[in-house]
Amino acid sequence: MAKYIHGYIPEEQERLLDQAGVLAPLIYPWIDFSDCKHVLEIGSGVGAQSHILLSLYPEIELSCVEIEKKQVKKARENLRQFIDRKIHFLNQDASKLELKKEVDGVFICWVLEHLDDPASVLTKAFENMSIDGTVFVTEVFNSSFQFYPKLPSLQKYYQVYNQFQRDLGGDPDVGLRLGNLLKEAGFLDIELQGGGFHLDQTQPEELRKIATYWKGLMKSGSEAIIEAGLISRGEVLQMEQDLDQIASHPEGVLYYQFIQAKAKKQ
Numbered sequence: 335m336a337k338y339i340h341g342y343i344p345e346e347q348e349r350l351l352d353q354a355g356v357l358a359p360l361i362y363p364w365i366d367f368s369d370c371k372h373v374l375e376i377g378s379g380v381g382a383q384s385h386i387l388l389s390l391y392p393e394i395e396l397s398c399v400e401i402e403k404k405q406v407k408k409a410r411e412n413l414r415q416f417i418d419r420k421i422h423f424l425n426q427d428a429s430k431l432e433l434k435k436e437v438d439g440v441f442i443c444w445v446l447e448h449l450d451d452p453a454s455v456l457t458k459a460f461e462n463m464s465i466d467g468t469v470f471v472t473e474v475f476n477s478s479f480q481f482y483p484k485l486p487s488l489q490k491y492y493q494v495y496n497q498f499q500r501d502l503g504g505d506p507d508v509g510l511r512l513g514n515l516l517k518e519a520g521f522l523d524i525e526l527q528g529g530g531f532h533l534d535q536t537q538p539e540e541l542r543k544i545a546t547y548w549k550g551l552m553k554s555g556s557e558a559i560i561e562a563g564l565i566s567r568g569e570v571l572q573m574e575q576d577l578d579q580i581a582s583h584p585e586g587v588l589y590y591q592f593i594q595a596k597a598k599k600q
């Protein structure tokens with residue numbers, strides 16, 4: 335398994351909850367588990383997306399698979415309001431997934447980028463799905479990120495951040511590969527679409543909100559990157575200042591595309 339760039343400190347666990355809330359309006363319009371009875375969430379983290387899934391689909395049974403014990407513990411806390419629902423927390427490596435019964439829906443969001451062998455997780459998802467099962471995947475395509483003005487500290491930090499993830503064995507552009515990875519795992523009827531944001535001063539509040547979110551995302555990798563000697567604390571601060579500047583600059587722009595995929599088992 336590739337080393338996890340974000341780590342598992344409490345601030346990062348909080349960030350995942352915040353991230354799910356900020357990005358939900360961009361992610362969920364394309365996702366539909368309304369015909370599903372039992373959904374599997376792979377890489378469920380602290381239950382941030384699970385919370386949304388349980389709220390959107392009040393009838394589903396949900397199985398959450400997560401490799402890190404600390405995340406499972408936090409997810410149990412974060413989902414305690416759903417105590418009456420059928421939720422199963424499985425502390426497993428999804429590339430070796432073993433379920434007691436098949437699921438008819440699979441949800442994966444911001445997970446495959448962290449894996450050195452994302453195909454193995456999709457293959458396990460395929461094996462554990464019923465014949466009528468559907469998978470929805472949402473993943474990063476970090477090379478799509480654009481900003482204006484081209485401030486140098488953000489530019490440098492972003493390049494170092496993505497290279498660091500590659501060095502750890504992950505793939506910050508894994509979204510581009512989703513169609514081929516799903517095909518390799520045996521899935522059919524594969525559909526792809528881009529989602530994301532193109533924000534400027536025509537939507538100043540959204541621009542500021544996403545600039546703040548992006549600062550948190552970038553900082554979530556900073557301790558590990560500093561420890562590796564690739565960036566200094568001062569440079570992290572400058573990267574944050576660049577994002578603040580973009581949010582208030584009369585010509586400020588933030589642009590990003592993630593990739594979503596939908597596929598069927600048969």
Ligand SMILES: C[S@@+](CC[C@H](N)C(=O)[O-])C[C@H]1O[C@@H](n2cnc3c(N)ncnc32)[C@H](O)[C@@H]1O
Nearest residue numbers: 350377378379382383400401402427428443444
């Ligand atoms: C960026 S977090 C996203 C969590 C959640 N999907 C969300 O959007 O809030 C990625 C999660 O995948 C988990 N993960 C990474 N590799 C895994 C694996 N092989 N099996 C199961 N979980 C894994 C990490 O521990 C982490 O909690």
